[in-house]
Amino acid sequence: MEKHLDKLPSFVEAIKSMKETIIANIVFIGQIPAPTFKEKRRADFFMKRLAEFQVDECTTDGYRNPIGIIRGTSPSKPPVFVVAHLDTIFEKDIDHNYTVKKRTIKGAGVLDNSLSIGILASLPEIFRKLNLRFESDIVVAGVIQSLGRGNLRGIRHLLKTWDTPIRGAICLEGVELGRLNYYSEGMIRCEVECDISPTLGPLQKFKSNAILILNEVINQILELRLPQRPRSRVIIGKISGGSKHGTIACKAKLGFEIQSDSDKMVKSIYNDINDFVFDINHQNEIELKLKTISNLSAASLKYNHPLVKSAGAVIESLGLKPICEPSESELSIFLSHNIPAVTLGITRGENIYLENSTMEIEPMYKGIAQIIGVIMAIDKGVCDE
Amino acid sequence: MNSNWLKKNTFHHSEFKDINRLVEEKERKKIKISLCLPTLNEEKTIAKEIIIMKSELMSRYQLLDEIVVIDSGSTDRTMEIASSYGADVYKADDILPKLEKFKGKGENLWKALYITTGDIIVYLDADIKNIHHRFVYALVGPLLLFDNIKYCKGFYDRPIARGKKKLRPTGGGRVTELVIRPLFSLFFPELTQIMQPLSGEYAGYRELFEKIPFPIGYGIETSIILDTYEKWGLDVIAQVDLERRVHRNQDTKSLGKMSFVILKTFCKRLEKLGMAELKSGFFNEMIQYKLGKDGYQPDIYKDKGFERPPIIEIPEYREKFKAI
Ligand SMILES: Nc1nc2c(ncn2[C@@H]2O[C@H](COP(=O)(O)OP(=O)(O)OP(=O)(O)O)[C@@H](O)[C@H]2O)c(=O)[nH]1
Ligand SMILES: [Mg+2]
Numbered sequence: 001m002e003k004h005l006d007k008l009p010s011f012v013e014a015i016k017s018m019k020e021t022i023i024a025n026i027v028f029i030g031q032i033p034a035p036t037f038k039e040k041r042r043a044d045f046f047m048k049r050l051a052e053f054q055v056d057e058c059t060t061d062g063y064r065n066p067i068g069i070i071r072g073t074s075p076s077k078p079p080v081f082v083v084a085h086l087d088t089i090f091e092k093d094i095d096h097n098y099t100v101k102k103r104t105i106k107g108a109g110v111l112d113n114s115l116s117i118g119i120l121a122s123l124p125e126i127f128r129k130l131n132l133r134f135e136s137d138i139v140v141a142g143v144i145q146s147l148g149r150g151n152l153r154g155i156r157h158l159l160k161t162w163d164t165p166i167r168g169a170i171c172l173e174g175v176e177l178g179r180l181n182y183y184s185e186g187m188i189r190c191e192v193e194c195d196i197s198p199t200l201g202p203l204q205k206f207k208s209n210a211i212l213i214l215n216e217v218i219n220q221i222l223e224l225r226l227p228q229r230p231r232s233r234v235i236i237g238k239i240s241g242g243s244k245h246g247t248i249a250c251k252a253k254l255g256f257e258i259q260s261d262s263d264k265m266v267k268s269i270y271n272d273i274n275d276f277v278f279d280i281n282h283q284n285e286i287e288l289k290l291k292t293i294s295n296l297s298a299a300s301l302k303y304n305h306p307l308v309k310s311a312g313a314v315i316e317s318l319g320l321k322p323i324c325e326p327s328e329s330e331l332s333i334f335l336s337h338n339i340p341a342v343t344l345g346i347t348r349g350e351n352i353y354l355e356n357s358t359m360e361i362e363p364m365y366k367g368i369a370q371i372i373g374v375i376m377a378i379d380k381g382v383c384d385e
Numbered sequence: 386m387n388s389n390w391l392k393k394n395t396f397h398h399s400e401f402k403d404i405n406r407l408v409e410e411k412e413r414k415k416i417k418i419s420l421c422l423p424t425l426n427e428e429k430t431i432a433k434e435i436i437i438m439k440s441e442l443m444s445r446y447q448l449l450d451e452i453v454v455i456d457s458g459s460t461d462r463t464m465e466i467a468s469s470y471g472a473d474v475y476k477a478d479d480i481l482p483k484l485e486k487f488k489g490k491g492e493n494l495w496k497a498l499y500i501t502t503g504d505i506i507v508y509l510d511a512d513i514k515n516i517h518h519r520f521v522y523a524l525v526g527p528l529l530l531f532d533n534i535k536y537c538k539g540f541y542d543r544p545i546a547r548g549k550k551k552l553r554p555t556g557g558g559r560v561t562e563l564v565i566r567p568l569f570s571l572f573f574p575e576l577t578q579i580m581q582p583l584s585g586e587y588a589g590y591r592e593l594f595e596k597i598p599f600p601i602g603y604g605i606e607t608s609i610i611l612d613t614y615e616k617w618g619l620d621v622i623a624q625v626d627l628e629r630r631v632h633r634n635q636d637t638k639s640l641g642k643m644s645f646v647i648l649k650t651f652c653k654r655l656e657k658l659g660m661a662e663l664k665s666g667f668f669n670e671m672i673q674y675k676l677g678k679d680g681y682q683p684d685i686y687k688d689k690g691f692e693r694p695p696i697i698e699i700p701e702y703r704e705k706f707k708a709i
Contacts, residue, residue, distance in 0.1 A: 020470065024440035027433060031515070052445075097514045097631060100432035102466045 004376045005317040011369040012318070014130055021125055022368075023100060023361070025049065026118030030110050031096045036087040036150040040064070043086060046121055046142050053124045055140075063157035067141040070124055072379075074135035080378045081139045081169035081339075082123065082371065083155065083330050084116035085146030094355055106358040111174035111349045115359055117142050119172065119346065119368055126368065134379045136167055143330060151294035155330045159337050168307060168383035169341035170374055171330040175352060177363045177370075178315055180322040181343035182308045183300030184332035186263040188270050188292055192217055192254045192277060194241075195287040208284050210252035211241050217254060217288075220276045224269065232260035232269065255293075261326075263297050296328055299335035306382040307340045307374075314373035318366045340383040344370060387619055391578040394527075394534070394623040398519040401526030401625075404446045410529040417450040418525060419503030422472070423493035424454055427511040428461040434509065434516045435470045441518040448522060453501050454511070455480070455493040463511075475500055481701060487691060490585075491605035495693045498594055499702050505529075506594060510585030514631040524588040527623040535593045535621040536613050538579060539586035541630040558583055559637075564644045565607065568651055572660060573611075575619055582610055583647075586627065593617070595697040595706075602688060603643045604650030611654045638673055642686045645671035649690045 015022070028049070034042035043066040050068035051058045057069040066086070069079070088109030090096070098107030107114075120140045127133075143154035159166075173179070194210040218236060226232045234256055241252025258273075260266045274290055281288040301308055303324075315322045327343050334341035346367030349359040401407060411418065420438060424431060435452055442448040454467040454474045468474045478486050480496040494508055505528055507521050520539065527534045561583050569576040576582070583606050597612040599605055613622060635643075655661040671686040696702045 020436045020440040021444055023436050027437065098433065099429050100436060101428065102432070102462070102469045 004373065004380070005313060008314065008317050008369050008373050011130060011372060012365045015126060015368050016365045018122070018126060018129055019361070019365075022118065022122045022364075023105065025121045026105060026110070026115055027098045027100065027107075029118045029121065030098055030105075030107055030114030033090060033092040033094070033096050034087050034109075035089070035091050036145055036147045038092065039086050039144040042117075043142060043144060046086065046117060049121045050124065050140070053121070055124050061158050062161055063144070063154060065141055065143050065154045065158050067139055067158075068124070070127065070134075070138040070140070072134045072136045072138065077136040077379075078165040078167040079137040079139045080134070080167050080375055081141065081334075081341075082120060082172065082375065083141045083143055083158075083169065084113050084120055084172040085154070085330065086113075086117055086142035086144050087147050087150060088112065088114065089147060089353060090355065103361055104358050105361060106356055108355045108357065110359050111352040111357045113172070113174050115174040115346055115364070116172035119364075119371070122368075123371075126372070130372070132372070132376075134375065136379050138375065146330065149293060152296075152330065152333055155333045159333055159339075166334075166337075166339045168378035169334045169339055170371060170378075171334070171341060171343040172371065173327075173329070173343055173345050174359060175347065175349050176323070176345045177347050177367050178320040178323050179327075179343065179345040180308070180311055180315060180324050181327035181329075181331055182303070182305065182311075182324070182341070183326050184296060184298060184328055184335060185259045185261055185326045186266040186296065186298035187260075187328060188258045188266055188295040190256055190258070190270070190273070191291045191293055192256075193287075193289050193291065194252045195289075196250045197287075198250050207248060208286055210249040210286075213280065213284060213286060213288060214239070214241065214252045214254045216280055217277060220280075221256070221273060224272060226269070227265065230260055230262035230265050232258075232262070232265045234258050234269065234273075261298055266295075266298075296332045297336055299332050301335065301340055301342075305340060307342060307378065310377040310382045311342050311344070311374050314370050314377065317373070318370055320366065320370075340378075342374065344374065346371075386574050388575075388578070390575065390619050390622075394620070395578075395580075395626070396523070396527055396623060397626045398523035398526075398628060401523045401530075402519070404442075404448060404522055407522060407526055407529050408446050408448050411448065414529070416504035417502060418448060418505045418507065419497075419501035420449050420452045420507045420509065420521060421494065421497040421501060422452070422454045422467075422509055422511040423457070423490045423497070424459060424463050424467070424511045425457040425490075426459045426461045426463060428459070428463045428466055430514060430516070431463050431511050432466050432470055434511060434513060435467060435472045437516055437518055438521060439471060442521055448525065449507075450503055451501060453497060455497050455500070457488050457490070457493060473500075481699070484699075487601040487693075489600075489602035491599045491603075492601040492693065494605060495599035495601075495696060498591065498696045499699075499705065504591050505588060506591060507588040508585065512633065513586075515629060520586055520627055520630075521588075523625045523627060524586060527625065528588060528590065531623070533620055534623045535617065536589035536609070537587060537623045537625060538581070538610070539584045539627045539630075540579075540581035540624055541584070541627045560640050560644050560647065564647060568648075572655060573614065576610065576614060579610065579622070579624055581624075582606060584630075586630075589613075593621070595702070596695045598695055599693040600646075600650050601691050601693060603646040604690070604692075607647050607650050608654070608692070611651070615654075615658065641673060642671050642688075645686070646688050646690070649688070653690070
């Protein structure tokens, strides 16, 4: 294993010499809007691009996830997956023209996750340039319908219908270079919607207020006693409601997530919240609904799993310090299928969720070298137990 | 009037998307192709143009032989950025330094003829936000595939980038519809078939560009069309639909200045062709007014209408290109 680590720093320079190709791919892909559920144009382009770079096989699975397969030298070895989600949070009518400067690329969705898709599209050419052949097939996949209401549908489907073993997997996220995720928490993402039918005339003043009802829900959530162990929390992340300053609010909506290392704890917190939402609903004559938008089960590799160890070593060999935190995303789906997997970040940047999100170009070359290092480790057998 | 031209010599970029075929044709003809980007403070867009052309048309396909940036004295980081992505970057003033110096886009295009080595030269404005390599291969396509075509002009519908990032489609440019098209209709009706005479995206053979004069400023697009038309006729010209080009919006006052220069370039040629006669010369000032503290004040824009001669007449050029 030590041997391939030595090569990584020299890869960084070679990758850098291909910067025009890599940046062109990031720009071409990022400039095609791909809001969740409307990823087709970007998916088509991604596939066309892989084909242009002479990837051995380019197809879509039954769910229209675009994938490319770079054939390995040993047909008996299961494939290595490298995936990134293809969708972004930006609607089609947002300006998607990117701006490239000497050190940065700016544009909607570049960090989450167009950068990663651009790199997936560049990998075949990078392998060629570095003269790399692998034993395993390398499957690069841009998975659709990942974010928000997409609820990781693309990756779930891809893995459900892939009927042969998978050797190991790498998930890519634009930021932050050095991240090394190998476990995901249990999670339920919910929305509470309060709807009060509008009344006219003098009665208006006496009816319930949707915002105050949600306030009551929030208060009760805050009163929940959450255990330290297993670590658990409720994050209140989104709220909207009302229409005018001087009018009682008829509609309001609250979005939150229950997160915990333990699936059981997630479920039990969910039941508590469900109970008091039910109570509040009946005390007032209103319509208050708790909806689950998505959920994930907790899953993890051991911190001393060889994949985690060797990914950590790869990151360190490039002069970076690995940062380990839980991650939801594609990772958890691989892990729940018992496929060893990690999530890696590619560069640094700012304003990840804004239209003007901006990535730094220079750290990306290390980010790419790191991906190759981990692919090499998996190809050498760190995931084969 | 030859109204057949529109049908025969108008193409769509998709007709040239088989880049391999273009490269083959280029090799068969044993010619080189240069891309020239004239710049003045274009740090936001220049990198993307260079990166995409280099990646797609130099690395992936060998259609382009060089990318040259010629700068009119940018005060932002245009030049630094352009060289960091491997373009050959020049200050216009440093080229042919013995000649009197002028400032303007036409000047840069003219000097590019001396600096570049290609047999075909592609000119693209450096402010294209939605740059794509079709802007180059589609302009070069007709030149490579049809022997009669020597000059190829781009056109597109023109959405304008507005303040809040919403795109709104427009017709031809305002100056095109209000100045050029009426003039062409009055004097050269055949030329009305050129959809966007003012587009900054065009390509042509060196043997053509070197034989015509280049106005140093805004008149350049109009003069190339008129001079080519007069010398070689409509059939050497083609136009290609490049589909979409995102433009920044210009205020009416700047369009006024542009129109002033274009009108002058145009009238000069009318006179030379004996189609009109001016009893006295032109004034060199475009006078606009702005409201200041003390009432209306003239805001004067000077343009002497200087034109560079056909570059083939310059000894250094003849020396370099061994022209007779
Ligand atoms: N105006 C101007 N442009 C120059 C000059 N030198 C180079 N250029 C470049 O010439 C190209 C066209 O200039 P623009 O000012 O955009 O002119 P235009 O395309 O007619 O006008 P827009 O509608 O604003 O795009 C750009 O790439 C400029 O950077 C100069 O001295 N003046
Ligand atoms: Mg322009």
